[in-house]
Amino acid sequence: MVRVLLPDGSARDLPDGATAADLAASIGRRLARDALIAAADGTEVDLSAPLGDGVSYEIVTAGSERGLHTLRHSTAHVLAQAVLGLFPGATFAIGPPVADGFYYDFELPGGATFSDADLERIEARMREIIGADQPFVRREIDSAEALEVFADHPYKREIIERVSGAGDAEADPGADADPDADPGADADPGADPGADADLAAEAGSDGVVSCYANGEDFVDLCLGPHVPSTGRLGHFALQRVAGAYWRGDSDRPMLQRIYGTAWATAKDLKAHLHRLAEAARRDHRRLARELDLVSWPEELGPGLAVWHPKGALVRHLMEDYSRGRHATGGYEFVYTPHLAKSNLWETSGHLDFYAESMYPPMELDGASYYPKPMNCPFHVMIYRSGQRSYRDLPLRLFELGAVYRYELSGAVHGLLRSRGFTQDDSHIFATAEQVPSELASLLDFVLSVLRAFGFDDFQAKLSTRPPRKAVGPPEMWDLATEGLRAALESAGLDYVTDPGGGAFYGPKIDVDVTDAIGRAWQLSTLQVDFNLPERFDLHYTAPDGRRRRPVMIHRALFGSVERFFGVLLEHYAGAFPTWLAPVQASVLPVAADHAGYAAQVADELRAEGLRVEVAASDEPLGRRGRAAKVQKVPYVLVVGASDVAAGTVGVNPRAAETQRDVPLADLKARMLAEAAPR
């Protein structure tokens, strides 16, 4: 007899040798049918695992994140099984579940690649495997045997050697990962046992690894757990092939990655595919063209946009709103040039740690002038232009500063990742004591502005002191980190902590917004900086007459004006709220006789500062109405004979029913109310 505990606190007795599947069956038929894996004292195990006495069990179904994760992971195995079956000589690397689905990395003999037709074949084969309802069978073997089982699969062998400690794990690949990283933080060898050791421990000590086999001829190295059999899978679709470096390292081989999506039910799969289609419909590059906002002439080069009148108008409104808020928020506006000599970037450290993302210098008069990738050093120059007293602090400088960054050509993506963009960049110089309250009011300010643009759903991340090397005294880090945490809490913001995720020069908060279709966009950043004040030897005079070092806070709110515009465009699917719409109303005279009245209506609205156009009657009314709708104009106003007589308009708003005979004054009031930022 074994006694197990259930999540509701009850206990249940089962015969010796009973499995998690038996437990599920003893609880209910439906649970037995839906069960995928179990969690034993929180550790995920196969349903076929024997129950342990005194252990608490939770049965996991596809209704939970963990269950879905398993489902996707198992589907990835079936993908590998199909590929290895269909492509003799193919080898496979890793195939984890990811957000919404899974992938698996392969290498085909002779560097061959998958085509779209291959994907169809593979998917068909996967469906056969699923139809055969093959059980997933776990086996634990020692690493020597595993190396034999995977003799033809070098990537698997590498993993076995790494996790079992059998081979000579190569030097820590993490050390060179972060381009922002610390000047002095060279890897100290052996100091980061981190992830690898955890894996090895999980895989079982003593060089034992686990494998999962299904069907006659397929076995994969895997921690598990897996669904009981392939028949539990099926609501999936293969999506695309992409190149991916082995272990994400551009010095290692490029593998062929197949991405798929997988869900618990056909309905969920369909909903996901619909979300993808919706995202494509909202693609800002497409909307930018359709609404005549922005374009990317090839002649300019990758990642460089030109703003057409309507796009420029919306941008102008965004910038004006931002300026207005900053003006009343205690900021002082500055301008700085687009170039600076190399010595500035040497002092700031950018040339040491950021050079590959900078445009190359222009050489003249014996100096090297670099286009700026950041505004910070210029603002530091302004701070340093005179003596500062504690009475001057906090000093909040603000600039819409155009910066240029040499993004990888493959990374450039419309307005969301461009090579020239404008940061709404603020640098706040404060005393250490001011930091907590300054952070709190900063965060409130940021959220308030984001809300004005229609975002209400935020998720924040607090990144704390990195373990390896950090500048600044620990007590300063604590003060700043606790200040950030207090700011998050007083703002009532949901946040996660990324321990050790901060830059070497200070902790930070990143704020993500969730858009209308549930996608998260990282926009705002509050970054505390102990480094630049040091590098540029900044100081202020304290009340006691001694010189002290200020703390710098970098703050981007939109992040980049261009990117924020792109996110807004996708969030609203092009239908900007009235206050941002480039054209707020289109007046449609029913016939030529009403043209004069239409012009009069337009003029009256324009006199109130509203943006109004008139569509003359040389095309049918329906067509003109459609044209305005396609351009997502908030108000379509139709005026005919009865309106001329009564001083009214027919109001066809973007998102409501048409109303006839609305007095012009009423319309005006309604539009003016909407035309102000909230």
Place this chain on the structure above:
RNA sequence: GCCCGAGUAGCUCAGUCGGCAGAGCGAUUCAUUCGUAAUGAAUAGGUCCGGGGUUCGAUUCCCCGCUCGGGCUCCA
């Protein structure tokens, strides 16, 4: 930067097994004067991404380049 895919009219795309380049939408003009998401007709519009090669002949085949798209963070 690297892997895969794609570049044909302003846009979306068809097409040419190597032989005068096509549609729909949009634009322009004319007619139509209409009560709420596509009136009719006509016209204009092309270095078929660029450069080289093969060929009697290349938008089409080959090579090089440019640009765009997907991916290169998710760790058995």
